[in-house]
Amino acid sequence: MSQRKVRVRFAPSPTGALHIGGVRTALYNYLFAKQNGGDLILRIEDTDSQRFVPGAEDYIIEALTWLGIKFDEGVGFGGNYGPYRQSERKEIYKQYVDQLISNGLAYIAFDTPSELEEKRNAIANFQYDASTRLQMRNSLTLSAEETNTLIAAGNQYVVRIKIEPNENIVVNDLIRGEVIINSSVLDDKVLYKSADQLPTYHMANIVDDHLMEVTHVIRGEEWLPSAPLHVLLYRYLGWTDTMPAFAHLPLLLKPEGNGKLSKRDGDRLGFPVFPLEWKDPVSGDISSGYRESGYLPEAVVNFLALLGWNPGNDQEILTMDELVKLFSLEHCSKSGAKFDYEKGKWFNHQYIQKKDNATLAALFQPVLAEKGIEVCSSYVEKVVSLMKERVNFVKELWDQSAFFFVAPLSYDEKTVKKRWKDNSSAQLTELIEVLRTVDDFGVENTEEIVKGWIEQNQYHLGNIMNAFRLALVGESKGPHIFNITEALGKEETIARLQRAIEILK
RNA sequence: GGCCGGUUGGUCAAGAGGUUAAGACACCGCCCUUUCACGGCGGUAUCGCGGGUUCAAUUCCCGCACCGGUCACCA
Numbered sequence A: 001m002s003q004r005k006v007r008v009r010f011a012p013s014p015t016g017a018l019h020i021g022g023v024r025t026a027l028y029n030y031l032f033a034k035q036n037g038g039d040l041i042l043r044i045e046d047t048d049s050q051r052f053v054p055g056a057e058d059y060i061i062e063a064l065t066w067l068g069i070k071f072d073e074g075v076g077f078g079g080n081y082g083p084y085r086q087s088e089r090k091e092i093y094k095q096y097v098d099q100l101i102s103n104g105l106a107y108i109a110f111d112t113p114s115e116l117e118e119k120r121n122a123i124a125n126f127q128y129d130a131s132t133r134l135q136m137r138n139s140l141t142l143s144a145e146e147t148n149t150l151i152a153a154g155n156q157y158v159v160r161i162k163i164e165p166n167e168n169i170v171v172n173d174l175i176r177g178e179v180i181i182n183s184s185v186l187d188d189k190v191l192y193k194s195a196d197q198l199p200t201y202h203m204a205n206i207v208d209d210h211l212m213e214v215t216h217v218i219r220g221e222e223w224l225p226s227a228p229l230h231v232l233l234y235r236y237l238g239w240t241d242t243m244p245a246f247a248h249l250p251l252l253l254k255p256e257g258n259g260k261l262s263k264r265d266g267d268r269l270g271f272p273v274f275p276l277e278w279k280d281p282v283s284g285d286i287s288s289g290y291r292e293s294g295y296l297p298e299a300v301v302n303f304l305a306l307l308g309w310n311p312g313n314d315q316e317i318l319t320m321d322e323l324v325k326l327f328s329l330e331h332c333s334k335s336g337a338k339f340d341y342e343k344g345k346w347f348n349h350q351y352i353q354k355k356d357n358a359t360l361a362a363l364f365q366p367v368l369a370e371k372g373i374e375v376c377s378s379y380v381e382k383v384v385s386l387m388k389e390r391v392n393f394v395k396e397l398w399d400q401s402a403f404f405f406v407a408p409l410s411y412d413e414k415t416v417k418k419r420w421k422d423n424s425s426a427q428l429t430e431l432i433e434v435l436r437t438v439d440d441f442g443v444e445n446t447e448e449i450v451k452g453w454i455e456q457n458q459y460h461l462g463n464i465m466n467a468f469r470l471a472l473v474g475e476s477k478g479p480h481i482f483n484i485t486e487a488l489g490k491e492e493t494i495a496r497l498q499r500a501i502e503i504l505k
Numbered sequence B: 001g002g003c004c005g006g007u008u009g010g011u012c013a014a015g016a017g018g019u020u021a022a023g024a025c026a027c028c029g030c031c032c033u034u035u036c037a038c039g040g041c042g043g044u045a046u047c048g049c050g051g052g053u054u055c056a057a058u059u060c061c062c063g064c065a066c067c068g069g070u071c072a073c074c075a
Helices: A020-035 A056-067 A090-102 A113-122 A144-152 A201-211 A221-237 A263-269 A297-305 A320-326 A341-354 A357-370 A377-390 A396-404 A413-419 A424-436 A443-456 A461-473 A481-488 A490-504
Strands: A007-010 A039-042 A106-109 A158-161 A168-173 A177-182 A190-193 A216-220 A245-249
Touching: A007 A020, A007 A216, A020 A039, A020 A056, A020 A216, A020 A245, A020 A297, A020 A320, A039 A056, A056 A297, A090 A106, A090 A158, A090 A190, A090 A201, A090 A221, A158 A221, A168 A221, A168 A245, A177 A221, A190 A201, A201 A221, A216 A221, A221 A245, A297 A320, A297 A341, A341 A377, A357 A377, A357 A396, A377 A396, A377 A481, A396 A481, A413 A461, A424 A443, A424 A461, A424 A490, A443 A461, A443 A481, A461 A481, A461 A490, A481 A490
Parallel strands: A007 A039, A216 A245
Antiparallel strands: A106 A158, A158 A190, A168 A177
């Protein structure tokens, strides 16, 4: 299996929004494919007709596109190995199922769900396997004639794999090494159900990976227990020599408490677990998304990439291109990672700093529009350049810099108490007169004149500046004060001073 | 419960027999400063426990504990 072109797939089932853990799996597959000059396939695993959710497929594509994870083929991308939706591949699976049956590697079982339920209730740890299958209603215990009669009469049945007991099955995992499981602990898994004429995940997955010439299966750790079954299926189908290599990724865990990160944790703890906002078509419930929360896609990618993998050094800010170069399965960790939302915010902060002002201003404009503010982009860019280093999200820009767009309506009580002195209004009144004489309201000039005036009169610099800031901003925050006066302009600066003097007396 | 996987600071983690056990997030303190941030500096680990192997073990082996996953006609 030397020179096969690397081909990997991301194979979600369209049962709802794509979980952030799934996004990471898709990302790792993408990085691995690109690094090796291979292909990434998007395959939709919709063999469970019961759980299909409309809109989920589009959601998956939109989310991954937003993040810059590009597919080479698959649903929505074309390709020569289609169709890529499992529900459209019924006939393909059927022939392999039949092949297994005729080779004696699988059999037909008529036990109804309720009969099985009964068994499970009656016998502790009941498992449909070599030790029990001869007590069940299947083509192993029934004659061929009886079997055919039952089928002809329209009885529903399933096809089960026939697993021989007592054999150690070796799964070679690229991340975990050899994992050995005894076949006796495996059950005769259902491969196919006559009810909807669809295979189950296991069968469809192996057939498709083989037919689509997948070379590496990179998926979540929750699949590790069924990996031996998959190895056996490759053998039963005669495809062992082209069996893909496996890599089982560690899980994303809840930030606190136990268990893997779930859909509900996000809303409970106040952060998104989905890339895009998702509205459940049935319940109408809305779950927040990273995009709508103001995350930059590069930040999400970077954050996710480092959750379960690291480059082996202390580099943390990595672009997609760098990730493609550096990624390796060997550096993936084996243990689950608790999801640290705070770190995610930090990544976004880093990427905001890296973005140029024009881009950020363009992202900020809609937020301003929402507040009913219309200003030219050059002014927004100026504000952004002054304020971006202090926010994690574009949206926060408004909280931090509203005073650039609207005069303070009130003055923060604590700040007033601390910064507004008895002589403040007298001094600021004087300051107004000084400012009136300033023609060039640029940062340096205004600062020089104001500081000169303060020095001349032996005033306390801090007292004046803090009261000045209070008048302009309404509280004790913001960038260098003369950057604010420059942006506001002479008229507005003086108006704000007058207003503060009036109100605070 | 059976089976499988994992276990380095609150979190993400580097490390691969001999190190003062990196770095980042968060937190705390200090510095910078006219405010708030940014930035800078500093602080917090007897590497889950118990046995081995070895001159030497966080690193190798075994047992235990704990955490996680999985045991469907779901993926």
